[in-house]
Amino acid sequence: MKWNIPSLEELEDVIWKCTACGNCKTAYDFGPPPFYGEICPAGVEYGFDGNMASKGKIAFARGILDGELEWTQDFVDAIYKCTVCGGCQNQCELDHKPFIPEIIEAMRRKAVADGVGPMPTQKVIAQSMRSFDNPYQGPRRVRTDWTRPFKKAKNPIKNIMKKDAPILYYVGCTGAFNLPVRNLPVATASIFQKLGLDFGILGENEICCGSTAMRLGDAEEFKRVAETNLKIFKDLHDNHGVETIITSCAGCYRAIKKDYSLLDEYEDLLDGIQIIHTTDFLFNYFKEGKMKFTKELPWKVTYHDPCHTGRHLISFDIDEDGSKQWKGSYLGKSEDNCLYDIPREMLKAIPGIDFREMERIGSNSYCCGGGGGVMTGYGDWAAKNAGLRIQEGLDTGAEQMISICPFCHYNLNEGSKRIQSNMKLYDLVELIDMAL
């Protein structure tokens, strides 16, 4: 299979488009009224310009390319001290804008290829991926533990390899293995059952989407699991009637929608299959009046936009052949695929919900601090950063923070504990399940 995952050297021309203006260092909109906010978790924590935003990461990339910067332990550490949240990318208007996360990950790929990356704690993930097909060192049989209540209630969840169904619920490793967020797949499956959907899971045959490996620069491991998954998806479509793959995990969704598309055969392999996030999927039912909230939740809630269902899904318009401006010119962006409004609309529709908005939202959402391998590599910083986000939520008067990403959910929960707050974390599907 032919992958188009660029090397750092292949990105050199776009790297030289950065002016080092520093616009990426903070979030800002003219308004009126003007909006300002810190946007770079690494910048907030570490502060030096090299650590901060795309300005700093591009300096690192230039230093590698011009031979000035050689790998040292501290330097490798610095390129992994980034949540790859895309907050800096959102501020940039230059031609390298569409490639900013790619440049950061290309440095990591180089570090891995050169045998110096990822960081020791993150290497555990890589090893786990190879041994267990998931980043949590979870044995296969544990992957379906969350389905026990359904079995007990005599509503077992279909194993799609054994019984055909038009919908595959791709659970994701975090929901399956990470105990504090295990209610996410439970709530998702519960909603599906309440809606009478014919769906199944891969169960013990599900393997990781590869997102974590990709974010850490382990392209080979990513390719291995991605190719396996794509073949499974095609087989499910061709032989088991699968037309839709739903995932509740922002990381899986981003990986399947975006990272997998770097494969030449992507369109062919997924021909006839719709990939959709649970939130988006349920919204269609909600809009059509097929999903009605009947129970009241008198909660004061705020909503945290995950990077992977937000900024990472922005599509960029690039002048590929130079017919509009010049070859490679960044022409504009579309946020049509970003799940900004849908979760809010559904939250607000739940009877009794008192919705409070934080200041940094949508494309200027402040990352929870868990992405890009940071939660594994730098757990303390990840939780500290999550505490800042929790505080922003508390400042609105909210008592619950809702999200649609199990990674954010877990990390924000850690942040809440760290600052000893009473903020409770929920996934949107948990609220929907309660309100149905």
Add this chain to the structure above:
Amino acid sequence: MTEIPKESKTDSRITKRLCEIVGEKNATDMKHIRYAYSYDLSFVKPKLPDYVVMPTSVEQVQGIMKFANQEKISVTPFTAGSNIGGLCIPENGGILLDMKRMDKIIRIDEESHYTIIEPGVSHAKLASALAKYNLRWSWPVGPPSGSVSSNALCHGIGGLSGRYGLNSEEITSMEVVLPTGELVRVGSCAIQEDAWHSCMPLPRVDGLFTGWLGTTGVITKIGVRIHPMPPILKVFTTSTQTLGHMASYLRTLGNYEICDDLTSVSWWLSQVPIPYPYKPKPDDAPEWVSFATTFSWTQKEQEAREEIWKMVVDEEIKKGSSLEETDYPEEALKARTQLPSQIVGSTKNYTKQAGAGISWPGTFTPLNRWEPIYDEWKKILIARNLSPSVRVTNYRGVHYGMLRAMIPFPKKDPEPIENARQAIVECLKVDLDHGGIPYKPPVDFGLEINKRAHPGYVELLKKVKHMLDPNDIMNTGKLAL
């Protein structure tokens, strides 16, 4: 870029001491961190600092300066590094003093209309805070992440400069750590700790720190005037075929003192982005377009301003001017009137096509010299395949004016950088010969200024510098003395 920064020699003893002063997380000699401070947007050759330090308190700044002075280590102050004169490139290595962590807005006095801020406060942060009080500052055409205090200290300008002059003229008080580590205050806060309203009527010792390019001290707090924000914005836009006609219009309109900003740009600068390399202007496009920004409290006031503007236009046309009311290119107008601007901040309007580099001959030049200088600049720039993307602006009515060319260039290879540098220095010489003075000058400009300067002036500069900085550690070499 491309030219490799000289390797520096770090000394672990010095790093250790700096860590003791500011804490281990805020001081480093790691090369990858230093490397990120070795270059900026400009043509100025990259140079590595030996140490980077981020103080979080005045006491820490004092500690750093005392230590640096004792050890005779150069110190380059840095807030955002977004100037285009290479002012934060450490010419002599040493300590890069990154002030971004001192970023508190200490006070917004909504009655007396001044604010006290720390050096790391960005335009974006202050704009957001002032908007809550319906107040504003003279936001520059620069990155929202840029520092308010650095802009003011370096005689930067902004969207209110047509009315109030330079942002340095808005400074009301300062707290400064001298290169030797002593803490001083200038302005009213020097007499009464809590009074930050005015530099006058005291002797203007604030002048020891403004326009000195960070070579005389580290400002740790600054008071600046802020202004109310009238609700009605009206922008008058015109065009002419020549800069002579445009200058006449700007002078006449400037006389009435009704504009916050009165600016004109050549066709090339009205494009987003500036064309790189040079391309000819379409025959049917005017060579100069202008915008005149007015703010009014009432509709009647706005109508009165419009009446004056129409009268000026009529007057100019009667003189035989090519002046016409015209549409200013939309995105460029947005970039210059919706400040602070992300379009400008990201340098999209300047160097998106060229990539990576932007520098200028930025000067204060009397209005009556604009046209002859522009004619020469145009020849110089076009000969080097660069766009004559020039801006002229009135300050404080017509008291003085700005003439500058924004020159984008790619930085991947050395040739285009040197081509731009030579063109810019050549333009600068022309301007200096006509009586203009460059602002925020890189060292190349400083050399040209000092060549022409009265010997007594240069000696005075040296004496003042020596008095404040006996070991010449502050931003060493930047004044090209």
